[in-house]
Structures are given as structure tokens and as C-alpha cells.
Amino acid sequence: MVKIHNKSDKPDNIVAKQHHIIDKCIEIETALPHFMKDYFIYLKNAVSLSTRLAYLEDIEFFLKYLISNDESFIHLNNLSEITIEQFSKLKARDINYYIGEYCTRYLKSINGNDYLFKNDNRSLARKKSSLSSLFKYMYRNNQLENNITDGFNPIKLPKPQPDAIKKLAVDEVAIMLDIVSTGEGLTDKEKIYWEKTKLRDKAILLLFVTYGLRLSEIQQLNLSSFNYGRDEFKIYRKRSKEALMPLNSTIKKALDDYISCERPNSDLLDENNEDALFLSIQNKRLTMKAIRELVKKYTSLAMGTTRDKGYSPHKLRATAASSLIDYGFSIYDVKTLLDHENITTTQLYSAQRKNLKRDIIKNFEWNDEKK
Template sequence: MEKKKKLTVHNKSDKPDNIVISDQALIEQCLEVEAQLPVFMKDFFIYLKNAVALTTRHAYLNDILFFCKYLVLEGSITAAKNPYEISLDEFNKITARVVNYFIGEYCSRYIVENETSKKIIENHNPSLARKKSSLSVLFKYLYRDEKLKNNITDGFNPIRLPKPQPDAIKRLEIDEVARLLDVLETGAAFTDKEKIYWEKTRLRDRAIIILFVTYGLRLKELNQLNISSFNFSRGEFKIYRKRGKEVLMPINRTCEKVVKEYIELERPKSVLLNEESKDALFLSLQKTRMTTRAIRNLVKKYTAYVLGTTVENGYSPHKLRATAATSLIQQGFSIYDVQNLLDHENVTTTQLYAAHKKNVKREIVNNFEWLDE
């Protein structure tokens, strides 16, 4: 068995090493998927590499591989025994009807089985829409690149997605956030056994939750934070958004206080850490960078206490992002300011949170009187 080589970073960019390493792991996963796909898609792989975010590239490639595996399994289009062997001539035989059946019938519910188990996979319209999008991008590119004779994407069936409803957005109310912070501060909701663990991580957990509800950070953005991300003398810290976009965020007094207290009073000292963990901000009890899964579980655990539910039904970090958005709007900030803070590409996303502002019509007309009493 070949010994795994140690990965080192020769980094001449401003991007921290931990993000470079994380991106490299995802790039390697993309390359593994590409190696299983037909060789005539090679130019398409290059297009994806430069056209979309890394996570989107990975999702598209997996969707396309799944479709090619379906073609092999179904057998009417190709005689290939695996996706790699599918020829361009065979791909030219694919019609919109084939894709529509794959998405609308096969993908909606299928069974994955091995020697010991069978699993039912059920996809609803949002998942089906993404698979359709992945295939649309592929077929349009191959047509534009003159590899396919026809652009079959015009014949793809529409997939109706439910219009986002403001009332369906799950988030914490302001009074629930106050209770959440109280639980973090006092540990009052915990059993004696739970308090033993809480005592070891309470400053870390408080800093994580407060950063989420203040800035509406994405899970990955918080996971990637380093001590060197923070410049307290300038009152700011650095995060990396989608597509590696570097953003400086101002830090308020509350966030500065909780982060500093965690670093100074609870976080293990650098001499006790391995080289990879020395700069990581949020550490596990094993003295390594917290994983996204661990952070998600932490958030679900604390929010479950506030909501009076099980940990499984607690809120995810994305619900705290929604909490930050609605709280800011209820405090009177404009949707454009909130859009900028949360990095929404489209202001209509932010407008969904604005609909949560209670009695907004009444407030407007009551403060816009034409006649004095």
C-alpha cells in the first residue's frame, strides 16, 4: 500500500494556508470525478474550472457522472460498461425525452443497494432542478463547442419550484436570541453531566454563536477563521466568501470581547498545538480545527434548548444567518445594507427577510401624518 504523501503549501497569495488546503481537497475530488467521465468532455471540464465556484463545479460533475451511470445502467443509448467508455456518437443520440425521463421519473425516486442494505433515495423539485441545471450547462456547452449536432435543452421540461415564502423562513426571534445567549452564559439549561463539557468550551461556543447572529456568516466562512484573520487594532477581520472573494468585516465591541476572551482564557496555547492548528481560531477538545460538522452540531444543540426540541430538530447555522438578517432589518437597517453584509447576490433574497418586519405598514403610516393634532 502506497504511503500517503504529506501535503505542504508554498503560498504566495493572501489566502490562508488552511483555505488553500481545503480548496485543494475539493479540487482533487473534482479530478477523481472527471477521470470517470468520457474523454470528449475534457474541454467542458476546463470551462467549469474557470466559470463557476469550486463547490458548484463539484456538484455539477457529480450530477453529470450520475447521469452517465444511468445511461450505462439503462442501456438503450450506449453499450458502454462504464461512463468513461461512452462515445461522442452515442451522446449525440440523447434526446430531450431521455433527459426528461431521467430527471422526472428516475431521479425522483430510486434505490441504492449493496450486499447488506437497500436505501430509497427520494428527490424533490429543488434537487431535480439542480440536476437539470447541471445537464443544461453540459449540453449547451457541447453544442456550442460543435460536439453535439443539436441543442436539446430547449426541450427540457420545466420544473416548478415553490415561490419562497417569508413565513416559511426559520429563524430565531430576538427574545429567543436573548435566551440563547443566556444559556451560553450560565449553562442553566444543562444537566450536571452536560455542564462538565460546557465548562470546557463555553467561551468558544459563545464566540461562535455571537459571530453567527451578528454577521450572518456562512458555516464555511466561520470554520475557516484564523487568529490571524483578526486585526483588533484596526477593528476588523477578514473572511473569504464564495469564489474566494476576500472581504474585510468591521468588528464591534461585543464580538471583539468574546473572541479575545476565548483566545486569552480558554483556547489552548500555541506551544501545545501542532503546526496545522496553531493559527486556527476555533479548536476542538482534541486541539485541532473544529470541523464544519462539529460546528453545525454545536449550533443545533444550543438552539434546541431555546426551542424546546430535540437536538435533531435544532436550528442549523444557516438559520442563524436568517436570524441575523431579520434582526438587522427589524432594527431599522435597509435591505441594501443587509444585502451587503450577508453577501446576497440578489436583493430579492434579502427582501424575503424584510417581510418579517412586523407591522411595517402601520409604522409607516403612523409616522407620516399630514395634519397635526
């Protein structure tokens, strides 16, 4: 474990996570061709840390494809051997074939097993964006003579439809919270763990459906994130933005029950987990995978479906947005709470307001009495 000497106001677990991502970025950059070094410096300052890693992974994957499939590169042993002269000979049609043909469906060997991977248009658009960023930068940086991105084929993304938004109904949220309190519907094996984690699980679910928090925002919470004197807590949004969220009585009670009755005393924990809010049975910070699984379990029970049909944490974010609008809050209020970049995202949830058409027509009647 790396010892953190933290002089910022960010908690150590946030700093440690960022450090881990930076290490992964550096590891990939070291394996890539040296002529991309200027682009790596550009990425560090131009995009968020998670986007930087995603772009580097996409570029690494593309270069591996070239070495495995392109005649001009197939003789090379590793990615760092690719020269700028070879790279500059790539044409737009090479990228179009890679994105439109190879990436849509490919086989990958992992631990001796072959897996079939398929990418939808949204994933393909991300891969295209990563390569467009690289080629545009190298053109502007006078490393390439032509900007081949003008010839990249467009990728049509499906327009989000309000009816397609998956979320829990208000009554299903009530059922879910009742299940986590009573254990009803759980298997005998699940009840063994539920007895030890029911207060923790309830607090997590309430945070999701009350604030519409993202998975990472909940997983990163610490005891020190909360200021009960001011009835607020701090979260770290995407792009390292900080936000203060107000506490209500329901959340305060759920957290107090968990911390007082279920969570081990911090004195009994190691220094890497003593401040973590949500802990596993092994007394370590709960992983995002574990939170994802518990959400899937309880949402599947609330909807009366199989476990594999349960919802992801992001569907609880959608649930919070739709519920707030159903309760009469404006889309601008919801946008602020959920930190949507664009109001059109929030409008999608507004369009799903239950019985909206009925309410409009009921209060807009043409009759003699209103003349």
C-alpha cells in the same frame, strides 16, 4: 498531508481546502468519458470551484444511471467507455425521464444498506442545470448536432415566502446566549463538554447572529484573520471573494475570553491547526459538522423544542438579517453586510419585520388634528 508552499495572501487552510476540492474534481474527470475534456476545461474558468465539483458529481451520477438503466449503455463496465456516438443519440425525453421520474425517488445501496433518496424541485433544478450546461457546451463546441436542452421540461421552483423563513426571534437569541453562558437545559453529559467549550461556543454563536456569516466562513477563520489594531477581520466569501468585517466590543470580548481562557496556546498545536481559531476538544480545527451540531443544540434549547428540531447555521444567518432590519437598518445596509447578490433576497427579511403593519398604520392616521 500535502505540504503547502503558499505565495498568495490566502491562509493555508483556504488553499488546502481548494486543493482538496480540485483533487476531487480531477478524480471525477478521470473517470468520465474523454470526449468531455473540453467541457472540463470550460468549467474550470466559467464557474466557482464548488459549482464545478457539484456539476461534475451530477454528470457522474447521470452517467452511472445510464449504465445501470439504459439499454444502449447497460453493457458497459465503466463510465470512460461511453463514446460520443452513444452520447449524441440521447434525446430530450431521455433527460426528462431521468430528471422527472428517476431522480425524484431512487434507491441507493451504501455499505450493504439500501437507502431511499428523494429530491425536491430545487435539487432537481440543480441536476437539470448541470446537464444543460454540458449539452449546451457540447453543441456550441460542435460535438453535438442538436441543442436538445430546448426540449428539457421546465421545473417550477416554489417562490420564497417571507412567512416561511425560519429564524430566531430577538428574545430567543437572548435565551440562546444565556444558555451557552450558564449551561441551563443541557444534559449532564453535555455539561461535561460544555465546561470545556462554552467560551468557544458563545463566540461562534455571536459571530453568526451579529454578521450573518455562512458556516464555511466561520469554520475557516484563523487567529491571523483578525487585525485588532484596525478592529477588523477578513473572511473568504463564496467564489473566493475577500471581505473585511468590522469588530465591535461584544465580539472582541467574546473572542478575547475564548482565546485567553479556553483555547490552547498555539505553541502546543501541530502546524496544521496552530492558526485555526475554533478548535475541537482534540485540538483540531472544528469541522463544519461539529459547528452545525452545536448550533442545532443551542437553538433547540432557545426555542424549547427537541434537538432534531433545532436550526441550522443558515437559519442564524436569516436571524441576523431580520434582526438588523428590526433594529432599523436599511435593506441595502443588510445586503452589503450579508453579501447578498440580489436585493430581492434581502427584501424577504424586510417583509418579516415584526409589527411592521402596526407601525405603519399607527403613524398614518386620518383625523382632524392632522389636517
